[in-house]
Amino acid sequence: MIIPRAEHPISRTLISDNALKVLYRLRDAGYASFLVGGCVRDLMLGHEPKDFDVVTDASPEQIQEVFRNARLIGRRFRLAHIHFGREIIEVATFRGIPTDHDEDEPLHAEGNEEGARPSVRESRHAALSDYNIFGTQEEDALRRDFTVNALYYNIRDFTVMDYVGGVRDLKEGVLRMIGDPRARYREDPVRMLRVVRFAAKLGFLIETATAAPIRELGHLLLEVSPARMFEEVLKLFHGGYSAETYELLRSYDLFRYLFPATDESLASESEGFPRVLLPKALESTDARLAAGKPVNPAFLFAAFLWEPVRLRMDQLVGEGMKDQDALRHAADSVLKDQQRHVSVPKRLSFPMREIWEMQLRFPRRHGKNAARLLEHKRFRAAYDFLLLRAQAGAADPELADWWTRFQEVGPEQRTAMVRALAPAAAGRPKRRRRRRAAGREPG
Numbered sequence: 057m058i059i060p061r062a063e064h065p066i067s068r069t070l071i072s073d074n075a076l077k078v079l080y081r082l083r084d085a086g087y088a089s090f091l092v093g094g095c096v097r098d099l100m101l102g103h104e105p106k107d108f109d110v111v112t113d114a115s116p117e118q119i120q121e122v123f124r125n126a127r128l129i130g131r132r133f134r135l136a137h138i139h140f141g142r143e144i145i146e147v148a149t150f151r152g153i154p155t156d157h158d159e160d161e162p163l164h165a166e167g168n169e170e171g172a173r174p175s176v177r178e179s180r181h182a183a184l185s186d187y188n189i190f191g192t193q194e195e196d197a198l199r200r201d202f203t204v205n206a207l208y209y210n211i212r213d214f215t216v217m218d219y220v221g222g223v224r225d226l227k228e229g230v231l232r233m234i235g236d237p238r239a240r241y242r243e244d245p246v247r248m249l250r251v252v253r254f255a256a257k258l259g260f261l262i263e264t265a266t267a268a269p270i271r272e273l274g275h276l277l278l279e280v281s282p283a284r285m286f287e288e289v290l291k292l293f294h295g296g297y298s299a300e301t302y303e304l305l306r307s308y309d310l311f312r313y314l315f316p317a318t319d320e321s322l323a324s325e326s327e328g329f330p331r332v333l334l335p336k337a338l339e340s341t342d343a344r345l346a347a348g349k350p351v352n353p354a355f356l357f358a359a360f361l362w363e364p365v366r367l368r369m370d371q372l373v374g375e376g377m378k379d380q381d382a383l384r385h386a387a388d389s390v391l392k393d394q395q396r397h398v399s400v401p402k403r404l405s406f407p408m409r410e411i412w413e414m415q416l417r418f419p420r421r422h423g424k425n426a427a428r429l430l431e432h433k434r435f436r437a438a439y440d441f442l443l444l445r446a447q448a449g450a451a452d453p454e455l456a457d458w459w460t461r462f463q464e465v466g467p468e469q470r471t472a473m474v475r476a477l478a479p480a481a482a483g484r485p486k487r488r489r490r491r492r493a494a495g496r497e498p499g
C-alpha cells in the first residue's frame with residue numbers, strides 16, 4: 057500500500073538535515089532511498105525520532121562510493137555508518153529472506169563493541185554471499201520485526217510504503233509480529249524484549265498472537281550473548297519508560313532472564329515488606345530523563361542488584377563476617393552470576409561497588425568520617441541511592457535527612473551536627489542490634 061503525501065503527517069521539517077542529505081544524495085546517484093523503521097513509526101505518531109535509519113538498493117560498496125564519510129560495519133550483513141560530527145546516519149542495503157545460517161545476526165547494527173570493521177577475509181566472505189543476503193524492498197519489509205517498524209518513507213515522492221499493514225496497526229495502537237510470532241522469536245529471542253519495550257514506550261497493545269508465545273519462549277533469552285543483552289537492557293531502562301517496561305517484563309515473566317537473582321529476591325518477600333526500591337529507582341530514572349537530566353547506568357544496575365547483594369551480605373554477616381568484607385564478597389558473587397546473563401562492564405561495576413559500599417559508611421558519621429564521605433567522587437550517586445532506600449522504607453529516613461542537611465549547611469554547622477550525634481547512632485552499632493535491623497530491612 058502506498059500512502060500519498062497528503063494522507064500522512066510526515067513533513068521534511070521533522071527529519072534531520074543529515075538524514076535528508078543522505079536520502080537526497082542516494083536518490084541523485086540513481087538509487088532507491090528510504091527512511092525506515094523506528095524513525096518512520098515515530099514521525100507517523102508525531103514523536104521526535106531518536107535516530108534516522110536509511111535503506112537503499114545500493115550495495116555497501118556503492119554506498120561507499122557515494123559517501124566519503126561512510127564506514128562499513130558488521131560482518132555478514134554490512135551496513136554503512138555515515139558520520140556527521142556526532143550524528144550517525146545508518147544506511148543499509150535491502151535485506152533478503154534469510155537462509156538458515158545467517159539467522160543469528162541481528163538486522164540492526166549492535167553496540168560499538170560489535171560494530172568493528174570487518175576483516176578482509178570477512179568482507180570477501182560477505183561479498184561472496186551477497187546474492188542471498190540482499191533482497192527486494194518487500195523482502196526487506198518481511199524481515200523486520202513488527203508491522204509498525206516496517207514502514208518506508210520514500211524521498212522520491214514523499215509517500216509512505218506499507219507492505220505489512222503497519223499503518224493500520226499504528227492507527228489502532230497495536231504491536232503485531234510480521235510472520236509467525238513463534239518462529240520469529242526463535243529466530244531472534246531479543247524480539248520478546250523489543251515488543252515489551254515498544255509496548256511501554258508507545259502505550260500500544262501487544263496483539264494476541266504476538267503476545268501468546270512469550271511466556272513459553274522466554275527461556276530462549278538465555279542463549280543470547282550477555283553483551284547483546286547488556287545493550288538491550290540499557291534500551292529497556294534508559295528509554296524514559298522504564299517503570300512501565302519493568303511491569304511488563306515482570307508480567308510476561310521475562311525479567312528473570314535479565315536479572316535472575318533479583319527476580320528470585322522479589323519472589324521471597326520477607327515479612328510482608330513490598331520491594332519498592334526498584335520501582336522507585338525506575339520512576340526517578342524516568343523523571344530525570346523527562347527533565348532532560350543525564351542518567352547513570354551504574355546507578356540503575358546498583359539498584360537492580362542491591363537486593364541480592366544485601367541478602368547475600370546478611371547471610372555472610374550471619375556467619376560472622378565483618379559487614380564491609382561481607383559486602384565485598386556478596387558483590388563479587390552476585391556480579392559474577394549476573395555476568396552470565398547480562399554483562400556488566402567494569403566501567404559500571406566499579407561505581408556500583410562504591411555506591412553499595414558507601415551505604416555502609418553513611419551511618420558512621422563520627423569524627424572526620426562524614427566530611428570525608430562528602431568529598432568522595434561517588435557521593436552524589438550514593439546519596440541518591442540512600443534517599444531511594446529511605447523512600448522505600450529500607451533506610452532510616454532520619455539518616456537520609458541528616459545527610460541532606462549536612463550538604464546544605466556551612467562548615468561550622470557541619471562540625472556541630474557531627475558533635476550533636478548520639479554516640480550509639482553515630483558509631484558502629486552493636487552487632488546484635490545491627491543484624492536484627494538488617495534482617496528486617498525491606499530492601
Ligand code: ATP
Pocket residue numbers: 092093094095106107109162163164199200201202205206244246247
Ligand atoms: P528505537 O526507537 O528504539 O530506535 P527502532 O524501531 O528504530 O526503535 P532499532 O533497534 O533502531 O529500533 O531498529 C531499527 C529497525 O530495524 C526496526 O524498526 C526494525 O524494523 C528493524 N529491527 C531492529 N531489530 C530487529 C530485530 N531484532 N528483528 C527484526 N527487525 C529488527
Ligand code: MG
Pocket residue numbers: 093094095106107109
Ligand atoms: Mg532506531
